[in-house]
Amino acid sequence: MAKKRKRTDAPAEAAGADKPDDSAPERPPRTLFGFTEPAPDAEAAPAEAGSAVAPFRNKEKVLITCSRRIAYRYRHLMQDILSLLPHAKKDSKVESKQSKGSALNELLELRSCSSCLFFECRKQKDLYLWMVKSPGGPSIKFLVNAVHTMEELKLTGNHLKGSRPLITFSTNFDEQPHWKLVKEMITQIFATPKDHRKAKPFHDHVFAFSIVDGHVWFRNYQISVPHNEIDKVDKGGLDKMTLIEVGPRFCLNPIKIFGGSFGGPTWYENPYYISPNQIRALEKRQKAGKYAKKVKAKVRRKMHEMENTLEPDEFAELWKGE
Amino acid sequence: MVGLAREEALAHDEVIMDDADSDVEVSDSEDDSGEEAQATPSENAIYNKVAILEKLEDIAWPKNVDWMHKLTIEHDQGGKVDVNDDLARELAFYTQALDGTRQAFEKLQSMKVRFLRPTDYYAEMVKTDAHMHKIKGRLLSEKRRIEEAEERKKAREAKKIAKEVQAEKNKQRAKDKKEQIESVKKWRKQRQQGGFAKGNDDVPDLNFEGEEGFKQSKKKRPGVSPGDRSGGLAKRGKEGKNRRSRDAKFGHGGRKGLKKQNTAETTNDFRSYKGGESQTKKRKRS
Numbered sequence: 001m002a003k004k005r006k007r008t009d010a011p012a013e014a015a016g017a018d019k020p021d022d023s024a025p026e027r028p029p030r031t032l033f034g035f036t037e038p039a040p041d042a043e044a045a046p047a048e049a050g051s052a053v054a055p056f057r058n059k060e061k062v063l064i065t066c067s068r069r070i071a072y073r074y075r076h077l078m079q080d081i082l083s084l085l086p087h088a089k090k091d092s093k094v095e096s097k098q099s100k101g102s103a104l105n106e107l108l109e110l111r112s113c114s115s116c117l118f119f120e121c122r123k124q125k126d127l128y129l130w131m132v133k134s135p136g137g138p139s140i141k142f143l144v145n146a147v148h149t150m151e152e153l154k155l156t157g158n159h160l161k162g163s164r165p166l167i168t169f170s171t172n173f174d175e176q177p178h179w180k181l182v183k184e185m186i187t188q189i190f191a192t193p194k195d196h197r198k199a200k201p202f203h204d205h206v207f208a209f210s211i212v213d214g215h216v217w218f219r220n221y222q223i224s225v226p227h228n229e230i231d232k233v234d235k236g237g238l239d240k241m242t243l244i245e246v247g248p249r250f251c252l253n254p255i256k257i258f259g260g261s262f263g264g265p266t267w268y269e270n271p272y273y274i275s276p277n278q279i280r281a282l283e284k285r286q287k288a289g290k291y292a293k294k295v296k297a298k299v300r301r302k303m304h305e306m307e308n309t310l311e312p313d314e315f316a317e318l319w320k321g322e
Numbered sequence: 323m324v325g326l327a328r329e330e331a332l333a334h335d336e337v338i339m340d341d342a343d344s345d346v347e348v349s350d351s352e353d354d355s356g357e358e359a360q361a362t363p364s365e366n367a368i369y370n371k372v373a374i375l376e377k378l379e380d381i382a383w384p385k386n387v388d389w390m391h392k393l394t395i396e397h398d399q400g401g402k403v404d405v406n407d408d409l410a411r412e413l414a415f416y417t418q419a420l421d422g423t424r425q426a427f428e429k430l431q432s433m434k435v436r437f438l439r440p441t442d443y444y445a446e447m448v449k450t451d452a453h454m455h456k457i458k459g460r461l462l463s464e465k466r467r468i469e470e471a472e473e474r475k476k477a478r479e480a481k482k483i484a485k486e487v488q489a490e491k492n493k494q495r496a497k498d499k500k501e502q503i504e505s506v507k508k509w510r511k512q513r514q515q516g517g518f519a520k521g522n523d524d525v526p527d528l529n530f531e532g533e534e535g536f537k538q539s540k541k542k543r544p545g546v547s548p549g550d551r552s553g554g555l556a557k558r559g560k561e562g563k564n565r566r567s568r569d570a571k572f573g574h575g576g577r578k579g580l581k582k583q584n585t586a587e588t589t590n591d592f593r594s595y596k597g598g599e600s601q602t603k604k605r606k607r608s
Contacts, residue, residue, distance in 0.1 A: 167395070168421075171398045174396070191393060215405075231436045
């Protein structure tokens with residue numbers, strides 16, 4: 001476990017620089033290699049913040065629930081995500097009648113959670129994920145595809161339960177405002193708070209969120225790097241680093257962004273989104289169209305034959321007598 | 323702005339979009355996939371960038387938050403990744419994660435934070451030990467299957483080669499035999515022609531030294547004489563490991579059809595004939 005901190009003030013480790021400091025800037029800590037400079041971020045902070053801002057504490061709490069009649073695969077996905085986020089609380093299943101609007105907001109207040117991941121499963125086939133920030137925050141509805149849970153034997157990695165993840169985003173999250181919002185919400189929900197009770201001290205897994213073809217793809221990898229000490233990688237070890245997939249895997253297709261939590265004005269609609277019901281209906285219609293097309297083709301052929309009659313065949317009578 | 327007008331119209335709570343939308347235009351036979359038809363009709367979708375950015379400002383963490391809280395890295399994806407090519411897509415994700423981790427580790431190392439898990443640190447893992455055991459079992463069985471397939475392939479190849487070698491050997495043997503017979507004939511002819519006056523030339527000039535000496539014929543069963551039809555199995559004195567139990571279970575093996583031989587013993591053996599005369603008489607009647 002992490003060693004007990006002797007400092008009793010701000011819990012954040014680098015908060016030493018954030019601490020209001022009236023005296024001259026303190027000497028950088030001395031190490032074996034000489035004086036190291038503190039991170040430039042920390043240097044800028046006291047200059048800007050002065051003594052007014054309290055050190056930042058991430059008090060994020062996520063509520064994870066699902067609707068009733070959820071399929072087993074999606075339930076396992078929900079459980080996997082629960083195990084990945086130590087700052088998450090699981091709640092019992094929500095009736096589908098209640099899942100609109102107010103009931104879920106009340107639940108969030110009751111459990112004093114600041115965000116919510118709500119898995120809604122319709123017709124036991126389609127999974128929708130709501131990412132919601134609690135008090136009046138925006139909410140995003142996604143359609144979840146390509147689900148692979150951690151149970152799959154092909155995903156062989158493993159990591160500490162509760163260790164803080166490194167989160168990587170692809171740069172196309174910064175291109176458009178709605179992606180920026182998605183990125184911010186993902187960061188707030190999926191990043192384990194630094195001093196959470198259940199958080200473990202080491203960093204041994206990494207999340208990868210990327211946007212490909214208008215969908216957000218999620219992968220979770222275990223980091224394996226040769227090392228002998230716990231705060232330094234072996235020489236050249238960074239090149240020998242390998243990632244092993246732990247799971248789960250899913251792909252999110254954003255449908256709409258709402259201004260309020262679980263409702264409110266629509267701020268964004270995905271123009272390329274087709275609901276799974278429509279896709280199924282289209283397929284059925286295409287299949288049904290096959291027979292109708294055949295009949296039409298037959299009728300057309302008949303008309304064509306009637307219009308252009310063939311000349312009488314000279315050889316038709318040839319074998320008649322025999 | 324279109325966005326604002328829409329916003330007023332939809333001020334009430336939105337119902338989850340579930341039923342078939344009316345802006346889907348699908349012409350019956352001309353369309354091959356409805357998804358392409360969808361791309362253009364919904365271009366009038368709502369996109370309220372201003373409100374989104376405002377809300378973003380509201381909920382975002384303060385700008386000067388220490389990186390240790392967020393632990394986020396950005397990575398440039400490079401070119402467009404083809405969604406349908408699984409390998410390329412997964413490779414893109416892998417390189418993104420790898421690159422991000424490298425950057426993060428460099429940062430963490432410079433911050434002198436303890437971030438690498440020591441090997442003796444035992445704590446609850448996200449997958450149970452039983453599950454990891456199953457994974458290991460599966461990996462091992464896959465490896466074994468691959469190895470067996472390779473061995474089988476190799477055995478097949480070796481058999482093919484062995485067959486060819488055997489064919490060659492047989493050919494060689496036949497040739498040698500023919501040669502030997504030919505040489506004996508030649509010698510005899512020579513002797514005839516020479517009128518047996520060549521002196522004590524009993525031994526034919528068979529040029530023994532040229533053939534690497536007299537090769538011992540490599541018989542497969544050294545104890546078996548060529549005229550023995552039972553293949554050396556007729557007289558088997560000592561029993562091997564639990565031979566008696568095996569004989570009792572699977573029957574006595576090895577006596578190669580000696581019952582059907584036409585030898586002195588069998589001609590006078592009338593054990594199998596039971597009332598033979600009456601049988602023949604019966605057959606003649608029917």
